[in-house]
Amino acid sequence: MIKFRFWYQKNDPLYARLVEEIRRADAKGYSAIEIARVLGQSKRHTYALMRDEGIIAKIQRKRQKPYRIPDRLGKILSKCEISFLQWCSSHNLDAERTSEALKKEEKPDCPVSTAVHAALRQDFPKAYSKILDPEPEYSTSWQPRIEELKTDYTITIKLNPETNGYAAFIHELEECSVEAPTRDEAYYRLKSRYVAYSSINKLQMLPSKQR
Numbered sequence: 001m002i003k004f005r006f007w008y009q010k011n012d013p014l015y016a017r018l019v020e021e022i023r024r025a026d027a028k029g030y031s032a033i034e035i036a037r038v039l040g041q042s043k044r045h046t047y048a049l050m051r052d053e054g055i056i057a058k059i060q061r062k063r064q065k066p067y068r069i070p071d072r073l074g075k076i077l078s079k080c081e082i083s084f085l086q087w088c089s090s091h092n093l094d095a096e097r098t099s100e101a102l103k104k105e106e107k108p109d110c111p112v113s114t115a116v117h118a119a120l121r122q123d124f125p126k127a128y129s130k131i132l133d134p135e136p137e138y139s140t141s142w143q144p145r146i147e148e149l150k151t152d153y154t155i156t157i158k159l160n161p162e163t164n165g166y167a168a169f170i171h172e173l174e175e176c177s178v179e180a181p182t183r184d185e186a187y188y189r190l191k192s193r194y195v196a197y198s199s200i201n202k203l204q205m206l207p208s209k210q211r
Contacts, residue, residue, distance in 0.1 A: 007045055009189070014175065014196040019053050021203035026055050028208040032090040033080060033123040038206065039199045044081035047090060056090050067099040072131045076124055091119040105132065157186055173197060 008015055025035050036046035050056040069084055077087055088095045097112045107113040121128045154171040160179065168186035169177035176193050180186035 007041070007192075008049070008196050008199070009192045012189075012193055012196055014193060014200065018196050018200050018203075019049075019055075021200050022050060023053070023055055025203050025206050026050070028206060030206060030209070031119070031123055032056060033082075033087075035203070038202055041199075042081065047082050047086055050090070057092070059085055059089050067095055069099055069102055070131050072127065072133070073102070073120075073124075076127055076131070087119075087123075091115070093119060102132070155190065157183055157190070170194065 008018060022035060025038075026032075030038070032047045032050050033043050035050075036043040039046065047056065051058055067084055074084070077084060080087075082090075084099075085095050088098050093116060094112075098116050101110070101113045101116040104113070106117040117128075120131060124131065153173060153176075155168070156171065157166055157168040159165075160167045163179065165179055165181045166183045166186040167177070167179050168190040170190070173194070176190060176197055178186060178189040178193055180189050
């Protein structure tokens with residue numbers, strides 16, 4: 001039983017396919033935080049990947065004024081390792097209008113208010129009812145339950161006499177085959193390949209939904 005906790009390698013042949021599946025998941029209505037949960041990956045890294053690949057708009061490099069947001073939301077975003085501006089950007093929300101909308105309860109007749117609250121419910125369904133609660137006592141220790149990525153597949157790493165390097169592959173998965181100059185690097189590359197392969201399969205199974 002092997003635990004895979006590796007980030008995606010851009011030079012891996014599966015990386016482009018992974019990005020396309022993330023793009024499709026975004027088009028289906030899944031947020032960056034939801035996609036990170038599906039993949040069992042860091043919210044910060046998933047946001048960065050989507051930003052770098054043009055799925056999420058980049059934040060303009062200029063001095064940003066501080067925004068007042070509910071303390072609970074600030075703690076939750078800190079736990080996710082993304083800033084308020086990044087969260088707004090991931091939902092295509094204007095930060096200033098969002099901070100104003102967060103000062104009040106949801107107004108069904110206000111498009112900005114409904115969009116902000118919909119984004120909160122989408123990303124933080126368990127904490128949504130408490131985010132705007134004025135009571136100061138609150139714990140952000142909750143985390144979505146994500147099972148460790150495991151496999152019982154047969155893995156082989158062997159010396160390739162022709163290249164004097166190492167070949168590593170998973171017998172049951174044709175696409176999970178790599179080569180590297182050392183045994184350790186071959187093992188690392190195979191783990192990374194499996195993470196990409198598994199992530200693509202997870203994203204392909206996501207149903208469409210309305211934002």
